[in-house]
Amino acid sequence: MYYDHLIKNGTLITPNDTFNADIYIKNGKIAAITNERLEGDAKEVTDASDKLVLPGFIDSHVHSRDGYNGAHYKEDFFHSSMAGAAGGITTILEMPNSNPAVYSADTLNMLVECITPKAHTDFGIWGLCLGDLNIDQLIPLKEAGVVGFKFFWGYAVDSDSYQLIYNYTEGMENVIPPPDQGEVYRIFRQVAKTGRILAIHAENFEIIKALTHEVKKSGDSGYRAMLRSRPPVTETTIIETAILIAKELGTRLHILHLAAGDGVDLIKAAQNAGLPVTGETCPHYLAFTDKDADRLGSLIKGYPPVRTQADQNRLWAGLNDGTLSSVCSDHAPHSYEEKQKCLWEAPAGTASIETMAPVLIDAVSKGKLTYNKLSEVMSANPAKLFGLYPRKGSLNIGSDADMVIIDPSAKYTFDQANMHSRIKLSPYHGMTFSGRIVQTVLRGMTVAKDGRLVSGPAGRFIRPD
Ligand SMILES: [Zn+2]
Secondary structure, eight states: OOOEEEEEEEEEEEOOOOOOOOOEEEEEEEEEEESSSSSEEEEEEEEOTTOOOEEOOEEEOOOOSTTOOOOOOOOHHHHHHHHHTTTTTTEEEOOOSSSOOOOOOOHHHHHHHHHGGGOOSSSEEEEOGGGGGGGHHHHHHHHHHOOEEEEEEOOOEEEOOOOSSSSOTTTTTTOOOOHHHHHHHHHHHHHHTTTTTEEEEEEOOOHHHHHHHHHTTTTTTSHHHHHHHHHHHHHHHHHHHHHHHHHHHHHEEEEESSSOHHHHHHHHHHTTOOOEEEEEEHHHHHHOGGGGGHGGGGGGSSSSSOHHHHHHHHHHHHHHHHHSEEEEOOOOOOHHHHHHHHHTTHHHHHHOOTTHHHHHHEEEEEETSOEEEHHOOOIIIHEEEEEEOOSSSSOTTSSBBBBBEEEEEEEEEEEEEOOOOSOOOOTTTTEEEEEEEEEEEEETTEEEEEEESEEEEEEBOOOOO
16 A cells, blocks of 8 residues: 555645645545646545535644543543544634643643643644733743743733633632733733734723623613623723734734624734734624524624624625634633523533534535635634644645545534533534535545544644754
């Protein structure tokens, strides 16, 4: 056997091209892309006639709840990466609010050791910015291989465990309050020295606190009351401040999970001024609006919140005109009990790694984007942003042979009972999707077929460059 895998007769999709060719894979890499039949047999042959072949998807924003003290009752890397593989994802970039959190080179190495045996996809890891608490750890974290740094703007942390505190109020014990803007400035300055991206959770904690108090006092409940406590200005005030500081210090700034249409304009203006500012959005902001909240309630609760149709339209426009670089899941599962609480009490976040690509593939069938654009925002762009290109996110000779094969004519109804996440709860339950992922290939190995895993964990830790 000369080749490990031959994927023949497929239609290859890259950001700029659509063409028919066969892909020959050897030692986990793409060895040839050609229309000629090459000498030598292949161990595995996949006939991709009438199918589309795209570079494997990269999910750059995942909370798998893992680590030695992780919240395993919500999720773990075994399940999240399995769900990812079933959903066409071959690389996960794991967020650093694991337990222990990734705030130093040591804790990074601990997480790598903990999740490598459970990894069904390749993975990179984010480093956490805790302000002055770990500012001296940012360069060691870069050297240890983080893909970028995450800063939860406005969040307090537990003084012993460095776990994030949600719903922080002044006077809480054993809590380090959110960094003030002097400390934020120092974070931006230090991350600039690493050359890596600084990604921010952009929500204005002070405005949210004031409005939440007012809305709760009014006695209003329900999704629209919650939206009134987190209007678009809570995103844009932070985005604008961040852009100004990044401009001053030369920091590469990335706006996470954008929900507000106004945010697209701020990012676009910064890009037009030549600043290295990028942004991402998530499938729930592209698929749902406040109107769906009556039906789905806390299932679509996230921070920032799913907003109006007008916001959604501007996110789609920003994605299609290139202002937004990428789509990622912000996979953040919670238990059934947690999600059954009332809207104010239920934690934000939902299991979405497995449905992200299906939602976007379905959106192609509705004319919201093209397959080429899908390939750009889910493969090429995230790989480029995080220093993984062209090893990941591309169909080039010598690239890792990560691929997703799609049957564009298939139609199916999504049933949450078939999810691979630990908690089988999804706002997409019962929805009909057009186009279906039929095979996921990681470094030449078929890891998932027709929505089922066909191999054990073989994922590896990957570092930028
Ligand atoms: Zn997140």
